[in-house]
Amino acid sequence: MEPYQVADQERIVAEPPKRVVAPERTPFERDRARVVHAASTRRLAAKTQVVGPQADDFVRNRLTHSLEVAQVARDLSRALNGPESPQPDIAETAALAHDLGHPPFGHNGENVLAEQAKGIGGFEGNAQTLRILTRLEAKTFDADGRSVGLNLTRATLDACTKYPWRFGECPGPKFGVYEDDLPVFAWLRAPGAGQRQCVEAQIMDLSDDVAYSVHDVEDGIVAGKISLASLDLDGVAETVADWYVPGFDRALAEATIADLRAAGCWIADGAAYDGSRRSQAMLKNLTSDVIGRFCGAVKAATYAAGSGPFVRYGADLVVPEQTRMEIALLKGVAAHYVMRTDERAVKMDRQRNLLGELVDHLAATAPDDLDRQFADDWRAAADDAARLRVVIDQVASLTDITALAWHERLCQGL
Template identity: 35%
Template sequence: MLYSDGDFKRAKPEESPAQELGRSDFRRDYGRLLHSPSFRRLQGKTQLFPGHESDFFRNRLTHSLEVAQVAKGIALKLNADTECFREFPIDTDLVELAALAHDLGHPPFGHNGERALDDCMKRAGGFEGNAQTLRLLSRIEKKVLDDPSSEADASDLCGISRDGTDRRLGLNLAYRSLAAVLKYDKAIPVQRKASDSLAKGYYSSQSDLVKKIKAHVGKPPAELKTFKTVECQIMDLADDIAYSTYDLEDAMKGGFSHPLAIRTRLGTDKELVERVHAKVQKEIPDATEVEVFRTLQALFDLGSTEGSSSADAATLLAFNHSMLVAGQGNARVGFTSNLVQKFVSSISVKPLSGTALRFSKVSLERSTQLEIEALKHLNYELMIMSPRLKVVEYRGYELVQTIFDALNNDDGHLLLPEDYRQMHGRATSVEGRMRLICDFVAGMTDRYAVEFHSRLKESGASIFKPI
């Protein structure tokens, strides 16, 4: 059975007219996410290029919408192709929910802001985008509170009681909905050294919640060794497909590169291929450097130049074709669209029996997985690590860290909005107070973070504009 009664339970039972309205539990959860402030704020968070540069480029919101569409397409394909899923279909509302939520926890300025907050929190539980997503859905979002501990708290809506009890339940989603965003089945250590790299997982403070999720959703077979539902796997694949192709489309539109330039760079920059290969090996250990090189060269091979009268003519023809793909909208969209279609068509599932069906392994053909991984990491090396974007990275890191330090020092908490300021005063530990500050900073859009920093360090906005 793919879904059972335990999947639909919530931290706080609700009497809701959802079923009377014809909505499933997952559809209700989808609606709650779609109407949440955290989801709306994704429109102001960087995907590849800063949002103020152009209205064309994707932001975290449009990226999430594209991931949701790809994820739903994968689910529909598996439901149609696989006999057991024709009988017990994967719920497309749940798959879309997971995809729409997958970047919810990312802070301003993308991975640069994530690294800055993690450095600030390494002695207090760390910071990581996926962990923050689970915390947002289950704690931060202002939708449902647990029953107050006393009558004195009945009208207190800040979420933390006077005795320090955190009564916030976030969107109070079904346990199966929370399981769909649990990408990494590992708790982040409470304390890490300053030199430690980013740790992926969930916050140790949410270990009890993760135990409840597993108790209600069930355990995967022992041979799988990790907890990852079929919906979460689909979301993860859809994210990789969208990230590897659409960031490339944005980069070509932005004039950062074109297919022939990429092929030339691959042929002349051995260190670039070595770096991409090292990252690909983390997912495909037996991938060779030659395989990675040939895979990328093939992806950017735009066709034959046979028939050209000379080598110079062939070169010119190849260059013109490459610039056409990068510069003309129809050609550029066609290039990435064909890649997405190719990648999705190679996805399959190995269904398990009984209740283990929910942990069935979703996978790609090895050659396609190699293409996606190589393209994803090549994009990172060519675009994110380029000098123009490194300037943005430096600025974003410094800005986020400055804001956190200001709020966390001395009376800095007095700069917080009233609800956060009240919760900060009721938190019972230093780590708890730091986590609340981290939540506030992580929820900022890029523009709001710049404006807040301006208030702290420059002339700032009017005092009559609320924080």
């Protein structure tokens, strides 16, 4: 039996096969191409990952991060199912798309829009990604003249669904679908799946964790903010416990570092980064080794738990506890030295004020100051809640740079 069925390849609007190139692309290859060419993908180049994209030519932005997540996801998927499986295309596309819904200023901006939208079902970057893929990104319209976004296959959309539940269904701020997007959510989900991620979404989710845990530390080292040879382990452990793993303490941090050091996945004492080519090579090889360590451990544990094929709802990815702790430690290092600094706190306050003022202004003046497509949505909206959702869609679509420019143009007198 083929691991992917006809239903997995279906689109919201049926499309005939295209023979533009030879050999003919699979449905999942076409999905990947659509995400690569989407305007929302291009905008990621000007959206914050950790440090603002205009701060330095080297540091990662949301686009470079997404490309790196996609590479990890593709490699892990190939390792699990072999090079002939179509799954690497699905997992890679989900990884390329996973941050499309992030607004300006990263998670800081996400928190502002969540507060502004709390009366209309909230805001969440992953729910916004689904909205972009199935509604806001212009590609295909149905028979009634409604946009269905990129018209991706069911399997690909499901792989993009990191949090397969609606607002309020699970504890915490994370969710994957707004109320007015529930029809397409019901269409893409497998019957009886409940709140379970398909394995392709699990691959995307893990690849995201792997990429940003390693690469955010790399960026911090290059920026001179992090030295792995001289860490404040009490502070790092506290950050991990606050943000990622409750109960994480200094002893666990020391044990985790010892495991990484024994595997050759740690910068040795005295080997400080100095910007030389040799130092750059050392750091790049270190990041490659750590990613390989994480993915190799997950592959081995997943193989040990079942025989495959590891597709859709036929299997689950297995992440060993040691791997989970190593990822959490690296995330905590980046958070402690980069995201929790006083300098960053002041900048985040300015960003929050800016986005809040921009939403308030556009809500008061819409549709006049909205881009054409959002002005059309606003005029077609049925009530005030739907109109505010359009304003949120508009602001979320902006990059860091355009948000600053819009605020300067529209809100100078505030």
